[in-house]
Amino acid sequence: MIAIDGSTGILLAIGIPLIVTLFIAAFSRMPNLRDASSVIAAVLTFLVVLDLLGMVNAGQTPSVSLFEVMPGLVISFSIEPLGMIFALVASGLWIPAAIYSIGYMRAENERHLTRFNICYALAISAAIGIAFSANLFTLFIFYEVLTVSTYPLVAHKQTDEARRGARTYLAILMSTSILFLLTAIIWTWSATGTLDFQPGGFIAGHVDPALVPVLLALFAFGIGKAALMPFHRWLPSAMVAPTPVSALLHAVAVVKAGVFTMLKVGVYVFGVDYLSQTDASQWLVWLASASILIASIIALTKDDLKARLAYSTVSQLSYITLGMAMATQMGIIGGTMHIVTHAIGKITLFMCAGAIYVATHKKKVSELDGLGREMPFTFIAFTIASISIIGLPPFAGAWSKMYLMLGAANSGQLALIGVLLVSSLLNIAYLMPIVARGFFAPSPVAAHSLGAAAADDGKRWREAPFLCVLPLCLTALLCILLVFEIGPLYEFLLHIPILPEVPTP
Amino acid sequence: MIDLITKNLPALQVVIPLMAAPICAIFNRGRLAWTIAFIVAIVSFAISAALLSQTLDGGVISYHLGGWAPPIGIEYRVDVLNAFVLLIVSGIAVVTLPYAVKSVAQEIPQEKQGFFYTALLLCLTGLLGVTITGDAFNVFVFLEISSLSTYALVATGAERNRRALTAAYNYLIMGTVGATFFVIGLGLLYMATGTLNMVDLAHQITLRGDSRMLHMGFAFVLVGIGLKLAMFPLHLWLPNAYTFAPSAVSVFISATSTKVAVYVLLRFMFGIFGFDYAYQQSTLQYVLLPLALLAMFAASLVAVFQTDLKRMLAYSSIAQVGYMLLGTAFMTQTGVMATVIHLFNHAVTKATLFMVAGAFVYSVGSSKISDLKGLGRAMPWTSAAFVVGGLSLIGIPLTVGFVSKWYLVQAALELGWWPIAAAIVLSSLIAVAYVWRIVETLYLHSPSPDSKAKEAPLAMIIPMWVLAAATVYFGTHAALTSAAASRAASTLISASNIIWQ
Helix, strand or coil: CCCCCHHHHHHHHHHHHHHHHHHHHHCCCCHHHHHHHHHHHHHHHHHHHHHHHHHHHCCCCCEEEEEEEECCEEEEEECCHHHHHHHHHHHHHHHHHHHHHHHHHHHCCCCCHHHHHHHHHHHHHHHHHHHHECEHHHHHHHHHHHHHHHHHHHCCCCCHHHHHHHHHHHHHHHHHHHHHHHHHHHHHHHHHCCCECCCCCCCCCCCCHHHHHHHHHHHHHHCHHHCCCCCCCHHHHHHHCCHHHHHHHHHHCHHHHHHHHHHHHHHHHHCHHHHHHHCCCHHHHHHHHHHHHHHHHHHHHCCEHHHHHHHHHHHHHHHHHHHHHHCCHHHHHHHHHHHHHHHHHHHHHHHHHHHHHHHHCCCEHHHCCCHHHHCHHHHHHHHHHHHHHHCCCCCCHHHHHHHHHHHHHHCCCHHHHHHHHHHHHHHHHHHHHHHHHHHHCCCCCCHHHCCHHHHCCCCCCCCCCHHHHHHHHHHHHHHHHHHHCHHHHHHHHCCCCCCCCCCCC | CHHHHHHCHHHHHHHHHHHHHHHHHHHCCHHHHHHHHHHHHHHHHHHHHHHHHHHCCCCCEEEEHHHCCCCCCCEEEECHHHHHHHHHHHHHHHHHHHHHHHHHHHHCCHHHHHHHHHHHHHHHHHHHHHHHECEHHHHHHHHHHHHHHHHHHHHHHHHCCCHHHHHHHHHHHHHHHHHHHHHHHHHHHHHHHCCCEHHHHHHHHHHHCCCHHHHHHHHHHHHHHHHHCCCCCCCCCHHHHHHHCCHHHHHHHHHHHHHHHHHHHHHHHHHHHCCCCHHHHHHHHHHHHHHHHHHHHHHHHHHHCCCEHHHHHHHHHHHHHHHHHHHHHHCCHHHHHHHHHHHHHHHHHHHHHHHHHHHHHHHHCCCEHHHHCCHHHHCHHHHHHHHHHHHHHHCCCCCHHHHHHHHHHHHHHHCCCHHHHHHHHHHHHHHHHHHHHHHHHHHCCCCCCCCCCCCCCHHHHHHHHHHHHHHHHHHHCCHHHHHHHHHHHHHHHHHHHHHHC
């Protein structure tokens, strides 16, 4: 690997996905080259991010400033542990997502693939920009870029339904960000005179303590991508998009950008210590808990597989918001870890849902009877990811849930442990029936398969194309591997600052 | 020679386009007239850039026309504020003219093209004159020069749609009513103070104190300018005029004429009456502020339901003027600064968008939204420029619209006016609705099968993208514009503080 310094690394990580859009556009008539360039860019970006990780581990703080947009407002990047993790998730999961896109989009004979690939790469670039932002202003810019660049992806099919879904998507994300987030940022700016993220936060002493919960509310609702109820509607309505886009939304970039921003604001704007002293986030604890439970219950009622998964995401995202709102170190660590584990689990689940759709064109949970025996790889991956999402060992999700519970215990709110437990039960209730139907329910003797087809039922596999199945197997494998690698991750996350830095004399 | 030119720059700024106009008319050949107009625009731009560079450090150029000292003679007075506005006007002229070649060739008959450019130059003269002069009555004269030529320009849209004639006629009536109000107001001010020079006016007002005559003068001037800048609800002339004017004219006047009128308002409010003039304070707060808010919401909402792109943009302009008035009504440094920077930002944004509309008219023959379906593929550059301009209209970061909104919200928060800050962001959400309707139409509908739309010619695409690039450039490098705007605001405020001390 060529040695690069920190600032080049940051620019490369954001720049590679940007530059590759040019290649994609240039190769628009050569599908193989076009799709390959996406995958290559994904691998390169991931390598660069890994390189940056090495630097952070070596104790450096890579940073770079680009230019001043308005007096005092600079576009600048700087890497800290939280952002490092998010960048790793986004760039790492881009690889399977890019491979999966090829398999899925070709099998579905989707059109406009050049536009699709360009917007996908732009979204990744924006996500990494968010991860590395050194101030709220930069973060907000990339946040909006992410919204705008994913809109064409949601509307990809160009049907009336897609247009409607995309409209809801854009309307909610953009209005919350402009109405609340921007207001919160300008408020912060006029109160403190700075927007730079600082360990331990910089709000203390500048904003009337009575108003701090209000400011936090503006942030919490303004970060619409975190899908905190009642601003979660965009996520289910975005499921009209092709499945690779759902993977991007639910796992790789979009919602993760939301909860990442939530954590970042909690740690670097308010400060965990400050939040716990002032109890400013107490209301958010209860709202997030409600969001967890309500969304899980709604997920139970959904028969459409992707809708069920979408509501599951809404519920799981609130775990992370909850982790921030608890205002304890374990809460933050658990929340960050949950970004990783949920991303890997959810991308697997969505890729499975897509694979099922490609192979059988079935969308509803009630239609999946017996399908597990025809699509064993897909369903085994689905099972692994489900258990990981539920939070049972020996899969990765168990760890993040454990740390969240530790955080709840540390904050002295035992009721929250109850919330997390009930939610796990609900997770079992809405995820496991899918697995059970797939493997154990008898195959329906459908009218079209009465004759010869029924005879060799169960013998013949009907898996989706190879390029669809490979990535989901990889990510399922990752669910297992991560169990053993959680130690280093935990060590790394201990570096997230909880207290303000004591100025060295 | 050089010395002579540099000394007389303020006069040349107005005189060159004024002299060039009759030359265009005499030759009356389309191509030649265009060449003259283009050269004049470039020269004007160079002059205004020179003036801005001379005044950016806070200096004031006072030029006595014909050597007659003010307050008897006419004074041209350039400070950073009007140098900035001069730069906007002449800059827009420079990019509009290359754009005009193709669209004028298509929309206006050969034999009238010479006169068209004559009128355009006269309009430019008027706008530059209004901005540069330091004499209140001179403002009226130039305002009429620009208005009369604009009526004629709007009427030339009749070749495409006969309704341009009624639009121009309406504009003529309303514009003249406005001018009458304005001139009556000036008369009253003259009665109250005995002078028409702006600096002297300000001085005399402080000397003589408040009076009923002054109140009336103030009110008449406000209504008069209000009509010219399409202050809600005095905006009725604007939608038709912008819709039915030829494309190049829509571009030019939408980006300049209301902006210049806003400048005149600023100059009168703060340069003559001053920040601390109590009657003005209450008027701004209880009349202008609600009207501005009303414009932001009502006009944006009306824009959502338009069926014609140009008309939609016209209503959006009324809403944007609301933002500028709002900044003025704050009466703080940041508020005025937000207004000034929005003059520039909105000029760039709206010019881009009207150029897009003009390109659609050129290629499809219509700016009806229903005729634009699926044009994103056939006209990629034009459509992409619309997205850039549209995002700026909404106020998405990295565009100039965001910079304006940032300062405007900040100005509201500084005063602690929370509801107003909320209203600003809320109204910009309505912009999402009307902009996105068009984006959807362009990109997410399949084109009609018999559509033969082709991308607009390069002569239109390049100016359009110059402006679109400016939208992004000044949205990411706002230091220059915000410094100019901030100094302009400080100049106005310090001037008015001196008046009242």
